[in-house]
Amino acid sequence: MTGLRYAAFTTDPTTGNPAGVVLDASGMTDVEMQRIAAEIGYSETAFAVPAGDRRFAVRYFSPLAEVAFCGHATIAAAVALAERDGPGDLLFDTKAGEVPVRTASRETVIASLTSVPTRSRPATDEEVERTLAALHWTRADLDPAWPAHVSFAGNEHLVLTTATRDRLAALDYDFEPLQQLMLERGWTTLQLVWPENEDVVHARDPFPVGGVVEDPATGAAAAAYGGYLRALGKVTAPRRLLIVQGEDMGRRSDLTVDIDPADARVTVTGAATLIPS
Incomplete structure (x- = not known):
């Protein structure tokens, strides 16, 4: 499986921070996710597994290792899901905790993540x-x-x-x-x-x-x-x-x-x- 590629925090694909996105990583092993993240080569790739109505278990891998949470890949994954399924509220279960994400369609799709307690x-x-x-x-x-x-x-x-x-x-x-x-x-x-x-x-x-x-x-x-x-x-x-x-x-x-x-x-x-x- 190959991932999508998004630029986050921008509307111009030549700017922002590139992130890989795999919208359905069901059944993928850690080794497979790590391999895909390395092949994509961006600082992080998000792997989403459906876990209910607009709820997803999400993991993040850099080219070298898994990280507990990644903001720009969260924004990229949320926008990709909104473009596929329509805007609205999402819930990401990450290794850092629950991260609610709201997506809305304006001139483009905008995503707002709410962090775990700082x-x-x-x-x-x-x-x-x-x-x-x-x-x-x-x-x-x-x-x-x-x-x-x-x-x-x-x-x-x-x-x-x-x-x-x-x-x-x-x-x-x-x-x-x-x-x-x-x-x-x-x-x-x-x-x-x-x-x-x-x-x-x-x-x-x-x-x-x-x-x-x-x-x-x-x-x-x-x-x-x-x-x-x-x-x-x-x-x-x-x-x-x-x-x-x-x-x-x-x-x-x-x-x-x-x-x-x-x-x-x-x-x-x-x-x-x-x-x-």
Whole structure:
């Protein structure tokens, strides 16, 4: 069986984050799913198994290994299902927990995933120093107003805020040392961010644990970032922001993030479009 190919968090198949989608993986073994994910070659492929009325058991594989949750592949799979079955509510049972997804048809199909409950903790000095060494950055490259955190929304992500947009743009890191640190700590990506203003944040996400230098859109990290803001007390009323990711790779992705101070879950919304074969 071959998978579909979608670009998530965009309406342009030449931008966004490509994801593989297998709409019915019933009976497939782990070995088969891993093989297909490697053949597709994208950072993640989603494998859906029907489990009831608009409910699916969904697993995610990078070219190297299974991951508990993947936001952009969730958006891609939800849009593919909506295009096949019609828009409406879906429920994905993932290894990270239940993820409700709402799909709606506007000019294109839009999907909104609601994460598992988020959490966030301060990063240790050792975690920050080892990460900075792998990135070839120093403490002076970080904005001291934004503390480093390890944030979770199904996977853990180290959040670092740069002092300037130029620092974020100049990303050239040591792959193997960063990969090793992330494997030790159980981090899926780094969430490197620069807030343009209160409503727009620019992000880059190294993903060496998945065998990928950088992810052009990371829905799970976007949800975790919402949890980070909530943990810092930056969300005193329902808040929406746009995370722009992938632009330094030439694959701009737009991730809309909704955070509610009364709910530990975070909603991430985006479009997806089929990549022509």
